[in-house]
Amino acid sequence: MTTVPRRDRPGFYYPKPPATWWLRRPNYVLFMLRELSSVFIAIFLVLLLVQIHQLSQGPAAYAAFVERLRSPGWIAFHVVALAFALYHSITWFNLTAVVQVVRLGERQVPPRLVAAANFLLWGVVSLVILFFFLLGG
Amino acid sequence: MSEETITLEVTRYRPGHDREPRAQTFSVPYRKDWVVLDALNHIKDRTDGTLSYRWSCRMGVCGSCGMMVNGVPKLTCAAFLRDYHPGPIRVEPLANFPVVRDLVISLDDFMEKLRRVKPWIIREVEKPVAEGEYLQTPAQLDLYKQFSMCINCMLCYAACPVYGLDPVFIGPAAIALGYRYNLDSRDEGYRIRQPILTEAVGVWDCTFVGECSVVCPKGVDPAAAIQRSKVAGAKEWFMSMLLPWGGR
Amino acid sequence: MPAEEGYRHDLLVVGGGGAGLRAAIAAAEESNRLSIAVISKVYPMRSHTVSAEGGTAAVMRENDSLDTHAKDTIFGSDFLADQDVVEAFVKEAPGEVIQLEHWGCPWSRDPDGRVSVRPFGGMTVNRTLYAADKTGFHMLHALFQTSLKYDKIVRYDEWFATSLLVEDGKVCGVAALNLHDGQVRPIAAKAVIICTGGAGRIYPFTTNAAIKTGDGMALAYRAGVALKDMEFVQYHPTGLPGTGILMTEASRGEGGYLKNKDGYRYLQDYGLGPPTDKPVHRKMELGPRDILSRCHIQEHLKGRTFEGPYGDYVHLDLRHLGEKVIDKKLPFVRELARNYVGIDPVYEPIPVRPVVHYMMGGISTDISGKTSLDGLYAAGETACVSINGANRLGSNSLTELLVFGARAGRAAARYALERPALRSNPIAQLVSDERKRLDQRFLRADGRERIADIREEMQNAMEKGVGIYRNQAEMKETCETLRKLRERFAHIGLADRDAVFNTELIAALELECLLDVAEAVAHSALAREESRGSHTRTDFPKRDDARFLKHSLAYRTPGGSRIEYLPVTITRWPPEERKY
Numbered sequence: 015m016t017t018v019p020r021r022d023r024p025g026f027y028y029p030k031p032p033a034t035w036w037l038r039r040p041n042y043v044l045f046m047l048r049e050l051s052s053v054f055i056a057i058f059l060v061l062l063l064v065q066i067h068q069l070s071q072g073p074a075a076y077a078a079f080v081e082r083l084r085s086p087g088w089i090a091f092h093v094v095a096l097a098f099a100l101y102h103s104i105t106w107f108n109l110t111a112v113v114q115v116v117r118l119g120e121r122q123v124p125p126r127l128v129a130a131a132n133f134l135l136w137g138v139v140s141l142v143i144l145f146f147f148l149l150g151g
Numbered sequence: 152m153s154e155e156t157i158t159l160e161v162t163r164y165r166p167g168h169d170r171e172p173r174a175q176t177f178s179v180p181y182r183k184d185w186v187v188l189d190a191l192n193h194i195k196d197r198t199d200g201t202l203s204y205r206w207s208c209r210m211g212v213c214g215s216c217g218m219m220v221n222g223v224p225k226l227t228c229a230a231f232l233r234d235y236h237p238g239p240i241r242v243e244p245l246a247n248f249p250v251v252r253d254l255v256i257s258l259d260d261f262m263e264k265l266r267r268v269k270p271w272i273i274r275e276v277e278k279p280v281a282e283g284e285y286l287q288t289p290a291q292l293d294l295y296k297q298f299s300m301c302i303n304c305m306l307c308y309a310a311c312p313v314y315g316l317d318p319v320f321i322g323p324a325a326i327a328l329g330y331r332y333n334l335d336s337r338d339e340g341y342r343i344r345q346p347i348l349t350e351a352v353g354v355w356d357c358t359f360v361g362e363c364s365v366v367c368p369k370g371v372d373p374a375a376a377i378q379r380s381k382v383a384g385a386k387e388w389f390m391s392m393l394l395p396w397g398g399r
Numbered sequence: 400m401p402a403e404e405g406y407r408h409d410l411l412v413v414g415g416g417g418a419g420l421r422a423a424i425a426a427a428e429e430s431n432r433l434s435i436a437v438i439s440k441v442y443p444m445r446s447h448t449v450s451a452e453g454g455t456a457a458v459m460r461e462n463d464s465l466d467t468h469a470k471d472t473i474f475g476s477d478f479l480a481d482q483d484v485v486e487a488f489v490k491e492a493p494g495e496v497i498q499l500e501h502w503g504c505p506w507s508r509d510p511d512g513r514v515s516v517r518p519f520g521g522m523t524v525n526r527t528l529y530a531a532d533k534t535g536f537h538m539l540h541a542l543f544q545t546s547l548k549y550d551k552i553v554r555y556d557e558w559f560a561t562s563l564l565v566e567d568g569k570v571c572g573v574a575a576l577n578l579h580d581g582q583v584r585p586i587a588a589k590a591v592i593i594c595t596g597g598a599g600r601i602y603p604f605t606t607n608a609a610i611k612t613g614d615g616m617a618l619a620y621r622a623g624v625a626l627k628d629m630e631f632v633q634y635h636p637t638g639l640p641g642t643g644i645l646m647t648e649a650s651r652g653e654g655g656y657l658k659n660k661d662g663y664r665y666l667q668d669y670g671l672g673p674p675t676d677k678p679v680h681r682k683m684e685l686g687p688r689d690i691l692s693r694c695h696i697q698e699h700l701k702g703r704t705f706e707g708p709y710g711d712y713v714h715l716d717l718r719h720l721g722e723k724v725i726d727k728k729l730p731f732v733r734e735l736a737r738n739y740v741g742i743d744p745v746y747e748p749i750p751v752r753p754v755v756h757y758m759m760g761g762i763s764t765d766i767s768g769k770t771s772l773d774g775l776y777a778a779g780e781t782a783c784v785s786i787n788g789a790n791r792l793g794s795n796s797l798t799e800l801l802v803f804g805a806r807a808g809r810a811a812a813r814y815a816l817e818r819p820a821l822r823s824n825p826i827a828q829l830v831s832d833e834r835k836r837l838d839q840r841f842l843r844a845d846g847r848e849r850i851a852d853i854r855e856e857m858q859n860a861m862e863k864g865v866g867i868y869r870n871q872a873e874m875k876e877t878c879e880t881l882r883k884l885r886e887r888f889a890h891i892g893l894a895d896r897d898a899v900f901n902t903e904l905i906a907a908l909e910l911e912c913l914l915d916v917a918e919a920v921a922h923s924a925l926a927r928e929e930s931r932g933s934h935t936r937t938d939f940p941k942r943d944d945a946r947f948l949k950h951s952l953a954y955r956t957p958g959g960s961r962i963e964y965l966p967v968t969i970t971r972w973p974p975e976e977r978k979y
Contacts, residue, residue: 025166025899026249026257031315038222042312045360109359113378122293166899184641196851200903201895205441208608210644210735212536213445229738251579252900258442262556270544272503284500286512292505299505299537303444328544335503 048105051098058095107132157181157232158239159190161202164250172250176239187227187235187242188216191254204254211368214304218254219243224306224366245305247315261305264321268329268347273340291336298331298376300369307363307373313356320356321348323363323373330376349384357381405830408436408553409815411572411588413560413615415443417535417797418779418804419594420542425808427549433812438555438575438586440610440905443543447596447608448800451535452647452731454527455797457492459516463524465489472795473972475521475687476788477932477942479628479950482970484766488786488802495801496528504541505530507728517728518652520793521687521979523680527794532647532731538797555586559905560614562833563591563622563775566825570774573618574833578905581898583837585830589818590774590811593619594804597758597780600909601917603858605755606638606645612909613916615781619762620915624770625952625963627783629760629916630924630934633791634867636691638754640709644735646751648793650744651684653728656716657691658748659703665713669694671979676719681979689790689933690979692753696867707750714748721745753867757796759787759933760923763952763965768807774814778807785950785967789932841907846890850906853884853891857910857917860884865924870938874925878959881918888914919953922960927951944974 036042068079082088111129115122156178164172177198179190188206195202206216209228216227221241232240248256278285307323314320329348332338348354357377364374410426412419415437423437439446458468468489473480496514500506506514506528519527530537546552560573564585572587595615599607620626636657637646651657654677659665664674664683671686671694678685695713698704704711717725717732722745725733729744736742736749761783768776768784778784779800786799857880864877888911895903929943930936948967953960 026251027164027166027169027171028249029246031247031312035312035315039362041362041365042360045312045358045362049358109378112372112375113382115379165897167897195903196849200850200893201897203895203900203902205445207441207445207610208447208450209642210450211738212533212731213441213447213449213608215441215445252897255900258556262442265544266547269548271548272501272545278501280494280497280501284497284506284514287508288512289508289510291512292508296505299540300533301540302449302536303442332503337501337503 048102051102054091054095054098055102058092058099103136107136155181157190157235157237159187159194160239160241161191161194161254162243163202163253164244166252172244174241181232181236183231183233185232187218187220187225187230187232187240190232191227191242202254203252212302214302217245217304217306217309219246219309224309226304226306226368229368245309247309247311247318248305256305258305260318261303261308261322261325264325265303265328268321268325269340269344270328270332272332272335272338273343274337275339285337287336294336295331295334298327298334298371301327301331301371301373302369304368306366306368310362310366312360312362313358317356319352321353323377324371326354326380327371327373327376330380333380345380345384345387348380354380354384405585405587405826406436406555407434407587407821409433409588410435410590410592410811411586412437412592412594412808413439413573413618414446414594414596414779414781415439415441415543415554415556416446416594416596416779416800417448417539417542418596418781418800418807419443419446419592420539420546421801421804422592422594422778422808422811423552424542424546424549425805426812427552429809429812430816431551433551433815434553435551436553436555436586436588437546438558438560438573440557440559440578440614442556443546443554444540445610446539447611448535448539448797450606450608450645451538451797452532452645453649453652454517454519454529454534454794455496455538455801456519456522456527456792456794457496457798458489458526459493459496459514459528460525463526467523468492468526470972471522472786472792473788474977475790475792476786477790477977478944478948478969478972478974479631479785479788479931479967481766481785481968482972483968484784485786486970487766488799491802491805492798495798495805499538499541499801502541502545505537507531517649518678518680518685520648520651520685520691521681522792522794527649527652529649531727532649532729535797558586559908560618561837561908563618564826564829565622565772566822566829568773570622570772571821571826574830576837576904576908578900581901583830583834585826587821587823587826589815589821590776592768592776592778592807592811593762593781594777594779594800594807595781598913598916599755599758601858601913601920602632602755602861603855604638604643604862606635606643607755612913613781614909614912615777616762616919617912617915619770619772619775619777620919620953620955622772622775623954624772624775625763625954626916626919626923627760627763627785627950627952627965628788628923629758629919629953630865630927630951631759631787631789631932632755632865632920633688633757633759633933634692634753635688635756636695636753637715637751638756639735639740640707640712640750640752642739643754644739645754645756646715646732646736646749647729648688650715650717650729650732652678653724654678654720655684656719657684657751658714658716659698660705660713661703662714663703665698665703666691666694669697686979687790687792688756689935692867693935695753705750710752712750712752715744715751716748717744718746718748757791759783759789759791760920763950764807766806767810768803769810774818776807776811778803789934841891841893841904842896844890844892846892848887848890848892850891850903850910853888854910854913857881857884857914861917861920865921867935869924869934869936871925871936874921877921878918878925881914881921882959885914885918915955919955919960923951923953923962926962942977948974
């Protein structure tokens with residue numbers, strides 16, 4: 015089916031979203047925070063790569079690098095990055111529940127249950143890593 | 152005792168006369184069982200006959216009366232004055248759309264996009280009517296049912312910042328409806344429809360703000376439809392990289 | 400033809416609801432040589448078909464038969480249906496609902512994958528297909544979305560047809576106002592199908608949407624076509640007080656009870672018993688709508704209804720069905736009751752009262768949807784092809800718009816294929832006259848009468864004179880009020896003189912249509928001196944087959960409607976007393 019073309023008349027008013035559009039609703043702000051979180055996570059990952067590289071440069075270089083990370087600025091950065099990583103992970107796991115339809119026979123598993131399973135798995139993996147870390151430390 | 156009233160700040164825009172919209176204030180009787188649409192009808196019937204807006208079924212199913220109420224996209228036939236008491240209540244045309252006049256927005260863009268996703272059953276061979284219905288179990292129906300509940304009210308587009316910033320995005324409702332047919336056991340049009348949904352202005356434009364699903368008055372969850380289409384598209388792309396020689 | 404001069408098609412459908420879209424698709428499938436247009440004052444998916452809830456009747460099961468469906472329909476109509484038309488209707492119904500299934504309509508299903516059927520008022524067996532309780536919504540969207548695949552169907556969305564163009568006794572298109580620029584242009588066509596739905600808005604309290612203003616009926620009426628059986632107006636027994644929002648009959652089909660203020664299932668006192676826990680076909684709450692609405696008034700007269708701010712009401716009790724059944728079969732009822740009266744039917748009974756729902760009457764057509772005016776066809780609620788007679792059975796109307804929408808589409812297509820090309824000059828002249836009329840009447844006039852005042856007085860007069868119970872004195876008074884309102888309408892004054900999206904002008908045009916339709920209803924009712932189906936007279940309480948086993952035809956004259964009569968077609972079911 016086709017519609018009779020209706021030329022955009024000059025009478026139309028075309029609204030333009032202001033630069034502050036993302037402050038209009040709480041969900042927009044949360045969304046922007048999630049986008050922003052990737053910046054911190056990216057910096058953290060680059061840092062991790064540098065750290066691994068330093069490891070290959072010998073114990074002294076590595077120790078010096080680690081020493082530099084002990085500065086208040088870097089610690090503050092890591093706290094913020096951790097907060098963002100947690101925020102990103104939580105929203106991500108909630109999202110997968112929406113995205114991934116899990117069916118058991120005829121019935122769809124409620125998304126909340128899928129999210130809960132995700133979080134449980136995440137917790138278990140974290141604990142295992144922590145265990146090895148403490149064992150090794 | 153005089154009757155209690157509530158104030159509405161209503162956007163007015165006269166094409167050809169106004170350069171941009173302005174707000175006009177009206178005072179209407181405050182009744183607990185009135186919705187914002189009742190207040191607008193009161194203004195039109197009793198105060199100012201020039202106020203323009205769309206409405207019809209006043210029971211939340213025709214999809215005509217979507218507007219911004221205090222900055223949130225709402226069906227005004229389901230937005231009760233009592234929930235905004237004591238006011239004032241700001242009533243504006245749906246965000247992100249060209250304004251035709253007052254509270255009336257242009258749907259031309261959506262109508263074109265809806266058609267683009269081919270929201271109809273596509274069959275390689277049509278079954279003759281005389282052979283009866285296609286069998287479809289309740290479970291198969293449940294798969295797509297939710298996405299067939301869209302009333303095209305446009306609240307999701309008004310809530311979508313991606314659409315506001317770049318109107319080429321096909322947008323939540325149209326994608327959800329395309330996805331609905333992809334999920335229908337009677338349909339064989341996936342190969343035709345999926346490339347349209349996953350083209351540049353399709354699902355990949357979506358950054359998953361998720362607000363479309365929040366404002367949807369019918370629980371359609373277009374955000375889920377879009378994300379699931381992304382997963383399906385990504386899976387296919389991945390498989391085609393792994394098995395470039397694989398058939399279709 | 401350049402846009403200023405108008406547009407030209409072979410076939411034009413006025414109205415984009417269920418009947419209009421079905422007609423357009425049928426015409427497109429009939430011939431690919433036709434240019435087809437659909438003009439609608441709202442976007443098609445806003446059409447009022449969207450509000451239909453309960454279901455669509457068709458014979459689908461081995462325990463059912465075409466004859467039973469026909470018999471139920473004829474019995475329900477109080478023998479005023481044309482039986483040859485009913486037979487064609489029940490025969491083509493199953494094919495149409497299956498066609499819609501093939502087009503993607505999400506009918507509710509049985510575990511084996513077949514479409515489900517539920518019981519409905521006045522039907523002997525389960526034969527009502529449904530898509531939960533949003534059947535009309537799903538049908539309309541399936542039809543609309545399917546219509547999008549036909550390139551040769553051209554749509555004029557948000558155009559209002561203001562008059563039929565008639566030359567040499569033949570229709571040659573419509574004059575139409577484009578809401579988006581305020582211009583009146585001709586849309587020429589060799590055949591026109593009117594599918595504009597009902598006119599519930601002639602009453603103050605109705606399930607009908609704001610757009611149900613009888614526009615198409617008025618167009619035909621003014622062009623000299625008769626409106627048939629207009630006195631038959633259906634009150635649905637269960638609407639929400641105040642808003643008139645429909646609580647579908649399916650809520651009773653699924654087993655809901657109607658109770659008076661003593662919690663008593665009062666229908667057993669009116670010959671509809673005995674009461675049973677589970678619904679029994681055609682008994683108690685599954686009685687036909689006209690009878691149930693009258694029972695409500697009787698209960699009220701006995702002082703056994705509740706009193707509320709929006710009039711008396713009774714209870715529709717669904718609590719015993721349980722949350723699971725309500726959510727699966729009646730989710731929209733739950734949503735509407737919660738939103739609009741703040742009541743959750745899982746835990747509380749819903750307040751309901753009778754509310755104007757459907758016009759059995761309409762533009763008089765034959766079995767193919769053809770009217771007495773050459774080239775003019777009609778289908779759906781706006782038409783009266785005479786399957787509903789004096790009372791329509793629930794779930795027959797959605798089927799009607801499919802069966803007769805398709806029939807009208809095919810018939811009009813064949814007619815258009817044979818008709819020679821239209822001449823431009825007379826069309827241009829007719830439209831120029833129409834422009835002048837609208838200009839002088841509405842946009843240059845400085846009258847002081849307000850649209851809302853006249854509309855309200857008309858609605859109140861209709862409720863008073865031609866409501867559920869009627870008598871001669873009150874109907875005469877209503878006819879007189881309508882005559883005066885028509886005079887006052889000549890002095891209407893509009894504040895809005897703008898061209899773009901002038902909804903006040905549209906409201907005035909709609910009011911003009913409402914007044915025409917109201918007149919036909921009141922005059923037809925006054926002339927029918929008997930009680931039959933939904934037309935109940937306290938001064939003539941009995942059915943009178945000797946005088947009135949016939950259709951009334953209302954013709955427009957300057958002094959009101961002139962009423963003539965047309966015999967009813969009886970084939971295999973001779974009239975008998977209608978008892979349930």
